[in-house]
Amino acid sequence: MAVNRAFFALPDRLGHYAILGKIADGGMGTVVKARNDKNGEIVAIKLMFNDLTDNPVMHKRFEQEFRAASTIDHPNVVRALDYGEWDGSPYLVMEYVDGEPLSSMIEREGPLNETEAIRLIAQVAQGLHRAHRHNLIHRDVKPDNILIAKDKKTGECIAKLTDLGLVKEQAADLDLTRTGRGLGTPHFMAPEQFKNAKNATIKCDIYSLGATLYAMLTKVTPFKVANPLDAWMRKIHNEFAPVRELNPLASERVEWAIRRSMSADPMLRPKGCREFIEDLTGRSTRKSQLQPAPVGEKETWYLSWKDEKEEVHSVMGTLGAVRRSIKEGLLGDAANISDRKIRASRTKEGPFQALRDLPEFRDIALTWIRATRESGADREGQGAVNGTIIKSKSKKRKAPPFSSATRILVIGGVVLLGILVVAGGIWWSANG
Ligand SMILES: Nc1ncnc2c1ncn2[C@@H]1O[C@H](COP(=O)(O)OP(=O)(O)OP(=O)(O)O)[C@@H](O)[C@H]1O
Numbered sequence: 566m567a568v569n570r571a572f573f574a575l576p577d578r579l580g581h582y583a584i585l586g587k588i589a590d591g592g593m594g595t596v597v598k599a600r601n602d603k604n605g606e607i608v609a610i611k612l613m614f615n616d617l618t619d620n621p622v623m624h625k626r627f628e629q630e631f632r633a634a635s636t637i638d639h640p641n642v643v644r645a646l647d648y649g650e651w652d653g654s655p656y657l658v659m660e661y662v663d664g665e666p667l668s669s670m671i672e673r674e675g676p677l678n679e680t681e682a683i684r685l686i687a688q689v690a691q692g693l694h695r696a697h698r699h700n701l702i703h704r705d706v707k708p709d710n711i712l713i714a715k716d717k718k719t720g721e722c723i724a725k726l727t728d729l730g731l732v733k734e735q736a737a738d739l740d741l742t743r744t745g746r747g748l749g750t751p752h753f754m755a756p757e758q759f760k761n762a763k764n765a766t767i768k769c770d771i772y773s774l775g776a777t778l779y780a781m782l783t784k785v786t787p788f789k790v791a792n793p794l795d796a797w798m799r800k801i802h803n804e805f806a807p808v809r810e811l812n813p814l815a816s817e818r819v820e821w822a823i824r825r826s827m828s829a830d831p832m833l834r835p836k837g838c839r840e841f842i843e844d845l846t847g848r849s850t851r852k853s854q855l856q857p858a859p860v861g862e863k864e865t866w867y868l869s870w871k872d873e874k875e876e877v878h879s880v881m882g883t884l885g886a887v888r889r890s891i892k893e894g895l896l897g898d899a900a901n902i903s904d905r906k907i908r909a910s911r912t913k914e915g916p917f918q919a920l921r922d923l924p925e926f927r928d929i930a931l932t933w934i935r936a937t938r939e940s941g942a943d944r945e946g947q948g949a950v951n952g953t954i955i956k957s958k959s960k961k962r963k964a965p966p967f968s969s970a971t972r973i974l975v976i977g978g979v980v981l982l983g984i985l986v987v988a989g990g991i992w993w994s995a996n997g
């Protein structure tokens with residue numbers, strides 16, 4: 566990122582760390598490579614610019630947050646190792662990552678291949694999930710803060726989230742009318758975080774994860790506009806080019822998942838990192854002994870619902886067939902899905918979960934609910950699930966709970982037809 570400050574002269578040592586050389590200047594300080602005298606370990610040290618940290622209360626906060634972050638031990642999070650102070654400036658000692666920031670990778674190779682992009686962002690999300698479980702919000706997830714290293718054994722790229730535990734909300738309370746404060750960029754930030762960074766939540770980090778994936782797949786920085794006010798206005802109106810418009814190779818699922826994570830309304834975003842990964846992959850992140858291994862479009866699913874008499878009905882169908890049935894509105898009113906009436910399971914015995922809560926169907930289910938609401942009317946069910954009946958207390962094949970309006974129409978039609986046939990018969994016998 567652009568730097569507007571730097572140390573005139575760096576020291577040779579910081580405490581028991583011998584400085585080996587400068588790596589780069591960032592928004593809050595200078596990053597150097599160093600060696601720990603005590604154990605020979607190579608580390609990275611961020612020496613904060615002292616104009617950012619000129620009061621003792623801030624120093625205390627830096628230390629507290631940094632110590633909290635140092636409890637996180639995860640392969641996808643850069644380890645926070647030590648904290649110290651030099652000439653009035655705090656310095657933060659971290660694991661040294663032999664690699665490059667994701668931003669450089671995007672610059673050189675972007676747009677990235679979708680499978681690889683999902684693999685890397687899912688790693689970041691796993692690291693972030695661990696932080697969230699420790700009640701730590703990152704507040705500044707962006708390509709500059711994700712370092713990409715090569716796994717020594719496999720040669721595969723591995724993503725590591727850095728700058729966790731940096732006290733950034735002072736910097737992030739952006740004055741929307743000013744630009745170039747040099748402290749964090751508003752491009753990847755959730756709109757609600759602009760004005761109230763102190764209350765940043767998990768949902769802010771989810772937004773930033775989505776915006777980062779957007780940049781990986783399109784090579785375009787979202788909301789790269791002249792000033793923060795303009796960026797904010799566009800964010801609250803969800804004004805950004807769809808991923809597939811910029812990268813036609815991107816899949817529909819990923820486009821949907823990014824748009825959902827970047828919803829202006831935090832309530833519409835995934836609940837957390839796990840749900841974000843599930844949205845991207847269409848697979849549960851929980852390993853359950855009960856669930857059979859996924860086999861793709863042809864895998865078997867069981868749907869279950871209760872009718873008005875509280876009788877339980879079930880049908881069996883393939884993943885592809887159930888998805889098509891939702892997409893084509895064959896499962897009745899959108900309310901059946903939005904109210905979690907129709908439930909599904911990968912085994913006959915359950916546990917059954919609402920379609921919209923299952924990653925395999927969430928994209929289609931939420932899109933269907935939204936489309937139906939936007940069109941102003943719930944489309945009515947037009948047929949049965951494309952599957953085989955496997956269980957029904959009434960032992961009769963039943964369609965899913967279609968709306969009463971449909972039923973009244975059908976019954977009315979049959980009665981009318983009957984009357985016409987009888988009347989025709991009478992007329993025939995009288996005149997024939
Ligand atoms: N743990 C690390 N190991 C190796 N290099 C690092 C490490 N942390 C940071 N760097 C390098 O130092 C550069 C500057 O990082 P820094 O976090 O100061 O700036 P930034 O991420 O661009 O901006 P911001 O201050 O907004 O986070 C990074 O781009 C990266 O190349």
Ligand SMILES: [Mg+2]
Nearest residue numbers: 591709710728
């Ligand atoms: Mg950084």
